[in-house]
Amino acid sequence: MKAIEGFGVAKVLDSDNPNFSVGDYVAGFTGWEEYSLITRTESLRKVEKNDISLSFHVGLLGMPGFTAYAGFYEVCAPKKGDAVFVSAASGAVGQLVGQLAKLHGCYVVGSAGSKQKVQLLKDKLGFNEAFNYKEETDLTATLQRYFPNGIDIYFDNVGGAMLDAALLNMKVHGRVAVCGMVSQHSFTDSEGIHNMFAVVRKRIRIEGFLQSDYLHLFPKFVETVSNYYREGKIIYLEDIAEGLEKASSAFVGLFSGKNVGKQVVCVAKE
Amino acid sequence: MKAIEGFGVAKVLDSDNPNFSVGDYVAGFTGWEEYSLITRTESLRKVEKNDISLSFHVGLLGMPGFTAYAGFYEVCAPKKGDAVFVSAASGAVGQLVGQLAKLHGCYVVGSAGSKQKVQLLKDKLGFNEAFNYKEETDLTATLQRYFPNGIDIYFDNVGGAMLDAALLNMKVHGRVAVCGMVSQHSFTDSEGIHNMFAVVRKRIRIEGFLQSDYLHLFPKFVETVSNYYREGKIIYLEDIAEGLEKASSAFVGLFSGKNVGKQVVCVAKE
Structure with a gap:
């Protein structure tokens, strides 16, 4: 088999x-x-x-890290001072997006699904602000509270209602990099996006991307992000399940947000 | 008053x-x-x-024409051979988009809301194909029929269900220029866009725009499009209501697609 x-x-x-x-x-x-x-x-x-954990090659220095890097620098067109919103911000991709944005001189707010994650975003990952979307009843108002002057960049890891709320809060010429649609993974009972009219009025650019389109940048990514890590400018949260027998529960846990940081399964120790 | x-x-x-x-x-x-x-x-x-009708300065050589010009050349990133879909294709903007795309060497299909408009698109405006969306029951299948290999560029004048169907039919790295959302003008009872997941998988770029962001190109637009017109390379359909007293009914008619081509109200003859 x-x-x-x-x-x-x-x-x-x-x-x-x-x-x-x-x-x-x-x-x-x-x-x-x-x-x-x-x-x-x-x-x-x-x-x-070397001095960098082997597991980081499936996280910080692997596909998720590269997704953050390519998406932020190549799709978001970031400028110093931009107001950046990241959803699923403590996840494998989001946590690096937020830290790269901070290093770029942006104001960064993240959303996550638990108190613990919100604390990590603010205390460990250096986000300016963070909120627990499960505690919010009106995401449009929530984003307006954190971005009274609007959002320049939304790095979208979830789609659905959060994207809809972000569209209403984008600035003129705002950019939405669509990386994932966790909330739509089942493709059933989808509520739909209702605020697309904002795309015209505010000249918003929404762009989907896959890291595999940017592989020519991979060596530069590894060098840049390894250096940031060694210099202590970024950290990377992992959630390690020990043993292959934990793989299925670890996988299922992703969809309810049980993991904190990049979910890794340790099959064998070196 | x-x-x-x-x-x-x-x-x-x-x-x-x-x-x-x-x-x-x-x-x-x-x-x-x-x-x-x-x-x-x-x-x-x-x-x-001069030899060009004064009324063209609110149509072909005015805001709608410039919207078509800026949207097609500056937002759609067109290439020769691209498969282009235009909705509201016989309207003030759409008819020029389609003709510019044809002149650019693209394959062009338009949608409109009556048999008469579909005939005009094919017989007068030089579209490769056209269809009456009111006669179609499954827009996703309709677009698949006209674009078996997918759409490179969707010039979206309507939003709503047509945008949703187009997303499923875009090629990888397809571009959607969002010019208008006629179907969503009331902002009520909006069914929503349900196929945003396609944006990631196919790395689609959706971009809203307003012609007013491109005014530096206006002189070049007037020169280019006037020349095309004089050379007989493009035509422009107008629907002229005679007399100021017709203005309100002409305006209301826009929302049911009563007009054929750019709706103009002639207040006074020269």
């Missing part, structure tokens, strides 16, 4: 591909299993075992 | 502004009235009375 695929970090035990030697560490598509036979080696990249 | 303002063309009967002399023709904000006192003269521009 074929194992479920997923982004992982693994140690090479044997290889007939000259690019990978026994003992190398690789990141890319691996399986939900203890030992994997990987034939699509073009999806793998070698990673260094 | 102050007259309702609107875009108009008028002859100067008297002027204390050195930029405008008696006998000049001007276009800009005038009133729904036979004689107007215009104090905001900065909104006026002088127009030439």
Whole structure:
């Protein structure tokens, strides 16, 4: 039976591909299993075992981190002083978006789904403000409270009602980078977006993106973000489930926001 | 009582502004009235009375024409061979968008609300295809029929259900220029947009715009489009209501699509 695929970090035990030697560490598509036979080696990249945690290669320095980097710098057109809103802000992508925006000189507000996450955003991740969307009854009014002069950039990880509320709060020529639609994952019972008329009046740009369109920037990303991390300018929250048997519950937990930071499953210790 | 303002063309009967002399023709904000006192003269521009109909300065060479020009060239990022869809395609803006797209080497399909308009799009305005949206029961399937390989550019004049259907039919990296939301003018009973998830998967860019952001291009627009018109490369359909007393019914008719082409009210003959 074929194992479920997923982004992982693994140690090479044997290889007939000259690019990978026994003992190398690789990141890319691996399986939900203890030992994997990987034939699509073009999806793998070698990673260094150094002062940076190996697990970061599926998070801060992997696909989610690169999504944050490409989305923020290439899609959001950020300027110093911009007012930036990030949803799912303590998640694998959002936490880096917020910190990159702060380093860029932006005012940053994040939303998350628990008191604990809101505290982390403000105390650990350096967001200017954060709120628990589950405690809010009128998201349009909430955003107006945090952005009395409007939002320049909305980095959208959730879609749905939050996007609808953000549209009403965007500034003229505001940008919405659409990274994910967690709230719409089921595609059923979707309430729909009702405030698209704001897109014309305020000349809003909404742009969907995938990190895979920006792979030419990956080396620069790894260098930039590794340096920020080593210099202590950014941190990265992980939620590590120990043992392959925890994988399914960890996965399901993503949809109710049980995880705090990037959800990682540790299949084997080095 | 102050007259309702609107875009108009008028002859100067008297002027204390050195930029405008008696006998000049001007276009800009005038009133729904036979004689107007215009104090905001900065909104006026002088127009030439020549081989081009004066009424064209509120249509082809006015705000609607410039909306088509700026939206198509500046927002849609058109390339030769692109598949272009235009809604409200026989309207004041849409008819020029379609013709500019054809001149650019695009494949162009338009939607309109009557058999007569569909015939005009195909027979007079040179669209590759056109359909009557009122005769269609499944707009997603309709667009799939006309764009089996997907849409590169959707020039959206209506919003609503047509936008929702277009999102499902966009190609990867498709562009949606949002010009108007006629279907949402009341802002009530809005069904909402349910297919925003397509924006991520297909990396769609949706951008609202107003022609007023591109005024630096106005002289080039007038020159380009006047030349196209004189060379017989484009035509422009107008629906002229004779007499000021027809203004209100002409205005109301816009919302049920009674007009064919740009609705003009002729207050006075030259």
